[in-house]
Amino acid sequence: MEKFLLxxxxxxxxxxxxxxxxxxxxxxxxxxxxxxxxxxGNFLNADPLTDKGAYIGQNYVLSDGPFIEAKESxxxxxxxxxxxLDQAVSFAQLCPLVLNGTAAVEVRTIMNMNMDDSNE
Amino acid sequence: xxxxxDPVQRTVDDLYKTHYGKIVSVLLTNFPDIPLESVxxxxxxxxxxxxxxxxxxxxxxxxxxSNPIPSNSISSNSIPSNPPGWIYTVCRNKMINxxxxxxxxxxxxxxxxxxxxxxxxxxxxxxxxxxxxxxSCAHPDLSPKVQVVITLKYVANLKTAAIAQALGxxxxxxxKLLFRAKKKIREEKLxxxxxxxxxxxxxxxxxxxxxxxxxxxxxxxxxxxDEAVNEAMxxxxxLLCKDILDLGHGDTATRALYALxxxxxxxxxxxxxxSGELLDLDEQDRSLWNRPMIVLAGDFLRQSRSTHLSSYHxxxxxxxxxxxADSFAGTNWRLISRLYLRLLRMNPNxxxxxxxxIALYYAGGKAKAFEILEGxxxxxxxxxxxLLNAAxxxxxxxxxxxxxxxxxxxxxxxxxxxxxxxAFIHRLSPP
Numbered sequence: 301m302e303k304f305l306l307x308x309x310x311x312x313x314x315x316x317x318x319x320x321x322x323x324x325x326x327x328x329x330x331x332x333x334x335x336x337x338x339x340x341g342n343f344l345n346a347d348p349l350t351d352k353g354a355y356i357g358q359n360y361v362l363s364d365g366p367f368i369e370a371k372e373s374x375x376x377x378x379x380x381x382x383x384x385l386d387q388a389v390s391f392a393q394l395c396p397l398v399l400n401g402t403a404a405v406e407v408r409t410i411m412n413m414n415m416d417d418s419n420e
Numbered sequence: 421x422x423x424x425x426d427p428v429q430r431t432v433d434d435l436y437k438t439h440y441g442k443i444v445s446v447l448l449t450n451f452p453d454i455p456l457e458s459v460x461x462x463x464x465x466x467x468x469x470x471x472x473x474x475x476x477x478x479x480x481x482x483x484x485x486s487n488p489i490p491s492n493s494i495s496s497n498s499i500p501s502n503p504p505g506w507i508y509t510v511c512r513n514k515m516i517n518x519x520x521x522x523x524x525x526x527x528x529x530x531x532x533x534x535x536x537x538x539x540x541x542x543x544x545x546x547x548x549x550x551x552x553x554x555x556s557c558a559h560p561d562l563s564p565k566v567q568v569v570i571t572l573k574y575v576a577n578l579k580t581a582a583i584a585q586a587l588g589x590x591x592x593x594x595x596k597l598l599f600r601a602k603k604k605i606r607e608e609k610l611x612x613x614x615x616x617x618x619x620x621x622x623x624x625x626x627x628x629x630x631x632x633x634x635x636x637x638x639x640x641x642x643x644x645x646d647e648a649v650n651e652a653m654x655x656x657x658x659l660l661c662k663d664i665l666d667l668g669h670g671d672t673a674t675r676a677l678y679a680l681x682x683x684x685x686x687x688x689x690x691x692x693x694x695s696g697e698l699l700d701l702d703e704q705d706r707s708l709w710n711r712p713m714i715v716l717a718g719d720f721l722r723q724s725r726s727t728h729l730s731s732y733h734x735x736x737x738x739x740x741x742x743x744x745a746d747s748f749a750g751t752n753w754r755l756i757s758r759l760y761l762r763l764l765r766m767n768p769n770x771x772x773x774x775x776x777x778i779a780l781y782y783a784g785g786k787a788k789a790f791e792i793l794e795g796x797x798x799x800x801x802x803x804x805x806x807l808l809n810a811a812x813x814x815x816x817x818x819x820x821x822x823x824x825x826x827x828x829x830x831x832x833x834x835x836x837x838x839x840x841x842x843a844f845i846h847r848l849s850p851p
Contacts, residue, residue, distance in 0.1 A: 327800060327801065328835065332588075338767075338769040338771045340564035342563075344768075344769075347800060383560035386561035387561050390566055393563075
């Protein structure tokens with residue numbers, strides 16, 4: 301099994317305008333999705349993010365990061381373990397926020413430093 | 421006329437349920453060059469043709485011109501003596517036509533001219549075929565949910581509507597999922613079954629276990645639809661697991677999984693009151709539990725002994741402790757909480773943590789239990805989880821804190837719309 305980070309990307313300005321009821325509903329459908337991944341032993345960790353943050357470079361700190369302005373910014377993450385990138389994609393395709401069109405999911409493979417490889 | 425249509429309709433419906441996937445899998449094996457969609461189309465067409473041909477009593481050759489079916493396969497009441505064979509023959513001829521169209525009348529290999537397979541015989545050929553298909557569904561590139569859906573569709577022969585209901589999804593959602601899955605099935609030749617049997621796919625056994633486990637769980641949840649569909653799902657999971665064991669493909673984890681499902685299935689009848697209310701474990705009439713099934717489950721659990729324990733071993737152990745306790749209070753909660761802790765170490769996730777905390781509460785570790793449960797509430801994805809809030813409501817009730825219990829029950833009512841669960845919470849809530 302490999303580890304994958306699923307980055308939930310959505311329009312934060314759109315999300316900020318959501319009614320509390322819609323927001324709650326989205327959290328609940330996400331919980332159901334996460335529960336399935338937990339049942340099958342693939343779920344590792346997850347959390348949504350607020351839109352508060354900062355953007356730090358060598359010579360600057362932006363308190364309102366570009367993530368606020370961007371059309372699509374990271375609004376949460378899910379860490380899973382899966383057989384392959386294909387399977388991780390298959391999980392992401394069933395993310396309820398992808399299905400209802402409010403978010404996109406970026407799937408990234410976590411780098412695995414294999415000690416055997418470094419000896420080769 | 422209507423009198424004549426009903427038995428035909430019923431025969432075709434029953435046949436669809438029992439043979440759709442079988443016929444698809446045999447055709448896919450015998451005609452590996454024909455894509456899944458065309459095979460499915462052909463089988464659907466054949467069922468539709470059966471409906472009209474058998475109802476009208478016409479010879480099928482007149483409805484399907486290219487199809488020389490011997491007339492002796494049609495009995496006087498217009499339903500053929502071997503209905504699955506009729507469907508298969510129609511499909512096979514269609515496959516041959518498709519191949520001819522594609523291959524400019526190249527001579528066909530002998531296997532296509534053979535007699536129709538025996539669909540209902542005692543031989544295990546069909547079970548082998550079905551298991552082969554099950555292992556094919558356990559493809560590592562598909563997520564467990566997709567694996568479950570295609571298993572329900574092609575191995576268990578459920579219609580889309582039933583799958584949607586069982587999994588709490590919309591039919592549209594299932595269709596979209598199947599659409600993507602079919603692309604994979606086509607590109608990877610997923611159902612191109614190895615005539616040599618399962619040997620090449622045997623390493624997928626753990627994935628197959630997971631599929632069966634998930635199907636059973638979906639059926640066992642009281643919230644996932646009507647009781648008949650739920651029971652059918654549980655039965656299907658039990659049958660698939662038993663087939664793996666009977667045909668010698670299982671290991672100790674298969675036995676533990678089978679034991680786990682039997683322990684739970686044995687308690688199916690106790691979960692609802694005579695008036696149809698959902699009952700918590702401490703309210704159930706234990707005399708309604710199926711004792712012979714519990715004994716059988718115990719046998720399989722004993723046979724599952726191994727130095728390498730799977731999560732199913734721990735879950736089956738927990739289920740065994742529940743089934744063998746004479747009362748809720750007399751349950752060995754300390755051991756149950758320890759088994760949950762093992763499970764948690766194996767697969768750390770907040771849902772197992774919730775069960776661990778509940779067991780810990782009944783084992784006497786109340787302070788630690790509340791600490792865990794309150795901690796889980798801080799996790800955004802758990803905060804709105806019906807079972808967490810219901811558990812907190814119930815445990816605060818037991819502690820005599822009616823005010824807090826009421827708050828959690830009120831939250832719970834916002835988190836479920838299922839009538840059984842709503843009624844359950846209303847019954848638990850303090851006045």
